[in-house]
Amino acid sequence: GAGVSQSPSNKVTEKGKDVELRCDPISGHTALYWYRQRLGQGLEFLIYFQGNSAPDKSGLPSDRFSAERTGESVSTLTIQRTQQEDSAVYLCASSSTGEVQPQHFGDGTRLSIL
Amino acid sequence: KQEVTQIPAALSVPEGENLVLNCSFTDSAIYNLQWFRQDPGKGLTSLLLIQSSQREQTSGRLNASLDKSSGRSTLYIAASQPGDSATYLCAVTGGKLIFGQGTELSVKP
Numbered sequence: 001g002a003g004v005s006q007s008p009s010n011k012v013t014e015k016g017k018d019v020e021l022r023c024d025p026i027s028g029h030t031a032l033y034w035y036r037q038r039l040g041q042g043l044e045f046l047i048y049f050q051g052n053s054a055p056d057k058s059g060l061p062s063d064r065f066s067a068e069r070t071g072e073s074v075s076t077l078t079i080q081r082t083q084q085e086d087s088a089v090y091l092c093a094s095s096s097t098g099e100v101q102p103q104h105f106g107d108g109t110r111l112s113i114l
Numbered sequence: 115k116q117e118v119t120q121i122p123a124a125l126s127v128p129e130g131e132n133l134v135l136n137c138s139f140t141d142s143a144i145y146n147l148q149w150f151r152q153d154p155g156k157g158l159t160s161l162l163l164i165q166s167s168q169r170e171q172t173s174g175r176l177n178a179s180l181d182k183s184s185g186r187s188t189l190y191i192a193a194s195q196p197g198d199s200a201t202y203l204c205a206v207t208g209g210k211l212i213f214g215q216g217t218e219l220s221v222k223p
Contacts, residue, residue, distance in 0.1 A: 004157075033210060043203070045210040056210065091157055093211075102148055103211060105157040 002026065004106035006092050012112045015084060021077045021109045025094030032075050033095075033103060034067055038088040046090075049075065079111075087113045116141045118206055120214035127194055128222050135189040135217045137204035142182045144206040149178050149189050151200040152216070158203065162189070194221045 005024040013019055025032050034046040045059040049069040060066070064082075069075040079086055089110050093103040117140045127133055137147070146165045150158040162171045162178040164187070170179040177190040187204055201218045205211040 006157075035211070035213075042215045043205075043211070043213040045212070048210050059210065093158075102160045102163040103207075104160060105150075107155075107157040110155075 004092055004094050004104055006090075006106035006109050008109060009107065010110045010112075012114065013082060014114050016081055018078065018080045019082055019111065021079075021090050021111070023075045023077070023092030023094075023106060025073070025075070025092070026104055028072075029094035029096050029104075030072050031095045031097065031101075031103075032069055033093040034075070034077050035091045035093065036088045037091060037108070038085075043091065046077070082111075082113045084113045087111055116144075116206060116208065116212045118204060118212050118214040120202075120204060120217050122217055123215065124218040124220075126220040126222065129194060129196060131194050131221075132190070132192050133194055133219075135191070135202050135204075135219070137187040137189070137214055139185045139187075139206045139212075141206075141208070142185055144182065144208055147178075147180050147187050147204060147206050148211065149176075149187075150203045150205065152203060153200050161202075191219075194219075196221050196223050 007022045030051045032049045035043045037043045047067045048056040064080045067077045089108040091108040093105045095101040095103045121136045148163045149161045164180040175192040180187045201216040203216045205213045
């Protein structure tokens with residue numbers, strides 16, 4: 001079946017603009033995660049959705065970052081008033097029931113802030 | 115705070131060699147440990163997942179072990195091939211995944 005799909009694959013925008021990144025998880029997966037991978041650094045957790053529970057937002061770096069998920073489907077990650085340090089690859093992952101199941105990753109969105 | 119460390123940061127081996135990648139973590143309260151590979155410009159591909167109650171998992175030429183009490187995991191790759199060249203990441207989960215920095219592996223023909 002289809003894997004995790006992210007769009008766009010690449011995004012270049014000017015500093016100060018807002019951007020919206022999209023993730024389509026694997027059908028039936030109740031858990032969805034967003035991570036960030038900055039150049040030369042490891043992956044950082046951003047936010048976690050599990051079913052209808054309140055999301056774990058503990059990894060969001062600032063209030064310019066927000067994410068939404070409609071039910072158990074698509075999620076969008078929004079970055080407002082982008083800064084150059086927001087340049088990174090943003091990866092989305094989904095899993096079938098959460099913590100004990102493997103996470104399956106999309107190919108990511110490469111975001112470049114000029 | 116959970117911290118994950120991978121050693122070595124980079125490794126270059128000739129084709130056919132067996133090799134071991136190391137991962138250590140500071141907090142043994144984990145649900146599972148997962149090994150991934152990442153190819154340049156790509157997302158992560160899950161290789162093996164070891165539940166906290168398990169000691170090892172095998173898939174083809176790959177074998178991963180977990181010693182939760184000592185906070186260590188190893189990924190053993192047998193008879194390495196040039197196609198194994200990638201960055202290998204380990205991650206532990208107590209909910210979200212906490213990643214190591216990765217080991218960049220190069221297998222030379």
